Amino acid sequence: MRALCWHGKGDVRVDNVPDPEIKHPRDVIIKITACAICGSDLHLLDGYQPTMEAGDILGHENIVEVLEVGS
Numbered sequence: 817m818r819a820l821c822w823h824g825k826g827d828v829r830v831d832n833v834p835d836p837e838i839k840h841p842r843d844v845i846i847k848i849t850a851c852a853i854c855g856s857d858l859h860l861l862d863g864y865q866p867t868m869e870a871g872d873i874l875g876h877e878n879i880v881e882v883l884e885v886g887s
């Protein structure tokens with residue numbers, strides 16, 4: 817799948833990443849149908865989150881379709 821990934825301060829890219837898998841009973845797999853940019857995303861873009869690692873997937877303000885649920 818394609819995802820918006822963080823690669824460093826001011827550097828985000830749309831990358832090909834592995835498809836998600838259900839790993840835990842409470843996991844869900846979603847398809848994002850619309851999204852917004854949050855102020856938190858701007859902090860990440862500016863490098864204010866020290867736990868970010870290159871390749872981390874961004875985005876948390878989404879409208880989704882649920883494709884699969886865990887047990």
Ligand SMILES: [Zn+2]
Binds near residue numbers: 855
């Ligand atoms: Zn937010």
